Each structure stands twice: as structure tokens, then as C-alpha cells.
Amino acid sequence: MQVVIVQAEHFSNPGRVLKAFRAHSDAIAEAVDLVNIMLKDDGREPCTAEDWEDALEQLQDAHGAQYCYVDLVPLEVL
Helix, strand or coil: CEEEEEEEECCCCCCEEEEEECCHHHHHHHHHHHHHHHHHHCCCCCCCCCCHHHHHHHHHHHHCCCCCEEEEEEEECC
């Protein structure tokens, strides 16, 4: 069975978010939600499932990728 780990950090709130999902679509939905939180805090328009990675890249350009990220990591669980 495969799970997808979503790991993220907000550019102005230190600390990492770690969540596990069985469905890739649920992980994408969480990624979109997390990016939209950051976009709102940065005064930008919300993104969708189709453009969340582009929106995240813009946030990373503005705030630094090491302090602003959302990663999806697939893991095989035995």
C-alpha cells in the first residue's frame, strides 16, 4: 500500500506540517489548502489544483524555498 506524506512550512510561521494520506487526490487537496493559506497571508489570490505548484514557486521566489514549501512524498507501506 502506498501513502502520500504532505510536508510543509509557512514562510511566517515556523514549524513543519506533516500529514499522511491514502489517496493522492487527498494529498493534492491538502497541498492546495496549505498554499492558499500562504497566498492569503501574502495578499495574493487563491490557487487551484491545476496551478498550486506555480503559485508555490512564486511564494518561494518571494520568501525563500527553505522557509516556504509544500512537498508530496509517496511512501510504500508494508
